[in-house]
Amino acid sequence: MSTRRHTALPKAQILIEALPWLTRHHGKTVVVKFGGNAMVDEELKAAFAQDVVFLRHAGLKPVVVHGGGPQISAHLDRLGLVSEFKAGLRVTTDEAMDVVRMVLAGQVQRELVGLLNRHGPLAVGMTGEDAHTLTATKRYAHIDGEQVDIGRVGEITEVDAGAVQALLDDGRIPVISSIARSADDGHVYNINADTAAAALAAALGAETLMVLTDVEGLYEDWPNSDDVISRLTASELEKLLPDLASGMVPKMEGCLYAVRNGVNTARVIDGRVQHSILLEIFTDEGIGTMVVPDGAAPQKEERA
Numbered sequence: 001m002s003t004r005r006h007t008a009l010p011k012a013q014i015l016i017e018a019l020p021w022l023t024r025h026h027g028k029t030v031v032v033k034f035g036g037n038a039m040v041d042e043e044l045k046a047a048f049a050q051d052v053v054f055l056r057h058a059g060l061k062p063v064v065v066h067g068g069g070p071q072i073s074a075h076l077d078r079l080g081l082v083s084e085f086k087a088g089l090r091v092t093t094d095e096a097m098d099v100v101r102m103v104l105a106g107q108v109q110r111e112l113v114g115l116l117n118r119h120g121p122l123a124v125g126m127t128g129e130d131a132h133t134l135t136a137t138k139r140y141a142h143i144d145g146e147q148v149d150i151g152r153v154g155e156i157t158e159v160d161a162g163a164v165q166a167l168l169d170d171g172r173i174p175v176i177s178s179i180a181r182s183a184d185d186g187h188v189y190n191i192n193a194d195t196a197a198a199a200l201a202a203a204l205g206a207e208t209l210m211v212l213t214d215v216e217g218l219y220e221d222w223p224n225s226d227d228v229i230s231r232l233t234a235s236e237l238e239k240l241l242p243d244l245a246s247g248m249v250p251k252m253e254g255c256l257y258a259v260r261n262g263v264n265t266a267r268v269i270d271g272r273v274q275h276s277i278l279l280e281i282f283t284d285e286g287i288g289t290m291v292v293p294d295g296a297a298p299q300k301e302e303r304a
């Protein structure tokens, strides 16, 4: 008797390709930073939400930390306020801080929570202010050896991941806006979302930090070529840091901090590609740039 060829066989094979990864990551925490262009496209946003819910149902514990730089800039623009960045960080006046807080917590976070909750009562939104999750002190930018005042931008001094962990233990998907409180509760600080995601990933003892952005990954010789570095160790990244520009600086500093503080892999992936999270983890090839601690196992074993 001839065996019937099932048309769904390729689908089964794709799922099976993910089995070693799923086995290894079952019950593990994955912090996903969502930002950049991916967040201004409706289809990409919906696909992102599907991927995160998929991870949750596949037995992982995803945590979403979101940015919203383009949305904040658009709102400031509508109010006639200019956006200025120094060393990749927004110069944040007191007036701008009100806008940052309103846009991140009241608009971007609400929208992501809504998209995730189309799939069930999973997502719960909060900011770093809630339950003392993120505490910060004033941060200065350092440009050409000079300390520059950039207003209400914060440097994280303490992370209390208790509330986030409680949500994970309850089967929820925490969605966190990158705002912190000062230790004296006097005011709030604007935190770069990559920095906030890295700090939370380390505090949660996450397996992976995944940073979605608007480029393919870390380009070896940006902006002259589009060769992406697919894998590098913490020490290799540390050597590259002084040569990096603009938004890549907090992103790669965050990846370095994460892998130096207990996170097994930090990945920068192209959020402009639909289902980039699933592509990165559920196929052998992976996409984007992966940072690993010094002395980590060879690539094949990390992907598997």
Ligand SMILES: Nc1ncnc2c1ncn2[C@@H]1O[C@H](COP(=O)(O)OP(=O)(O)O)[C@@H](O)[C@H]1O
Binding pocket: 035, 036, 037, 067, 069, 194, 212, 213, 214, 215, 217, 218, 219, 220, 221, 222, 244, 245, 246, 247, 248, 251
């Ligand atoms: N070596 C590099 N590789 C890739 N992108 C780089 C590099 N150096 C600087 N960049 C810039 O960093 C940007 C990503 O940072 P950013 O705009 O802050 O992203 P996001 O909004 O996703 O946080 C890229 O769009 C690119 O313009």
Ligand SMILES: CC(=O)N[C@@H](CCC(=O)OP(=O)(O)O)C(=O)O
Binding pocket: 034, 035, 036, 066, 067, 068, 069, 070, 072, 088, 089, 090, 100, 153, 154, 178, 190, 191, 192, 193, 194
């Ligand atoms: C201090 C600082 O720069 N904060 C960022 C916070 C949002 C963010 O990081 O958004 P993306 O990840 O989309 O860039 C800002 O005000 O734009």
